[in-house]
Amino acid sequence: MTSARSRTPVQRITGEPAYVLHRYDWSESSLILDVFTRHHGRVALVAKGAKRPYSQLRSALLPFQRLAVAFSVREEEGGEVHTLKAAEWAGGAAMLTGAALLTGFYLNELLMKLLARADPHPRLFDAYAATLPSLRGPEREVQRALRAFELLLLRELGVLPELDVVTLTQASVSDETVYRVHGDAGVMEAPAGEPGVPGRVLRSLERALQAWPVTGGPADVQQACEAALPELKAALRPLLHYHLGTSVLRTRQLLIELLPP
Known part of the structure; x- marks a missing residue:
């Protein structure tokens, strides 16, 4: 039997230009990100496992670094926090200090x-x-x-x-x-x-x-x-x-x- 959640449409966004505005601890291993994207505005993303030592996301999710991100959007009521799938440095200057x-x-x-x-x-x-x-x-x-x-x-x-x-x-x-x-x-x-x-x-x-x-x-x-x-x-x-x-x-x-x- 197909669950209601599995039937909910999911939109996949890829290669979206973005900057991390802020990050919050979500669990021992994950983060909630407030991200400013070029085509979707401000979005909240959960970065699962991003705090783990060997996570590929760990070094990318820094403020003031231009990123190309991929995330999924599940079109359901209350679905304001979306799931980050990938994030890569997209070039630019060094970190502000x-x-x-x-x-x-x-x-x-x-x-x-x-x-x-x-x-x-x-x-x-x-x-x-x-x-x-x-x-x-x-x-x-x-x-x-x-x-x-x-x-x-x-x-x-x-x-x-x-x-x-x-x-x-x-x-x-x-x-x-x-x-x-x-x-x-x-x-x-x-x-x-x-x-x-x-x-x-x-x-x-x-x-x-x-x-x-x-x-x-x-x-x-x-x-x-x-x-x-x-x-x-x-x-x-x-x-x-x-x-x-x-x-x-x-x-x-x-x-x-x-x-x-």
Whole structure:
């Protein structure tokens, strides 16, 4: 007699580009992985036996390493955790270390908290892959990469307003006027004497963000961020907090505690 489970359709995904965002112990020998894939979005995978000393998966399932993975999807109710069948290193730079490692985990935490499961974002996947090498660079390059990725993430999610117009009136921003970007009200002129981002920077950022689907990478957005890195950091932090629903990020707290001021 055929069981109900054996009749459940199973889809086999092979050669899927992926990055491990996080890994959890599942048993003495296995792991649960939170994986960002290019065509299937965030997926949860069980890697059976991956902790065993001689497992071929053991050395592959590391964060910030581009992988080609194979997994099976059983289309049944509640089947959110799928089974990893294979994972191979797909090339790329060496493992992040030191401050770059913590900064990379900050990007991973943003993805895990802001992306729904099984919601594909291939452009964002490519932007993430292109951002990782910049995290090894000088501090200014790292800050450009972080601000650009935050902007691209918010735009991809559809929660970043058009930056070259005042949201309420749809009037064009003025180059010399300073603005804030609010989670609920969008772009607004900053009160007199208070910090914000100059309109000319917002215009440049909007042009770069609109070109992103054509250029296919974050380089133009990083360049546009260069003109106002401290201002953008101050502007994007509350915006991210608004959409995250919290002002506490584990990786940001680790950076504060471990790195010198």
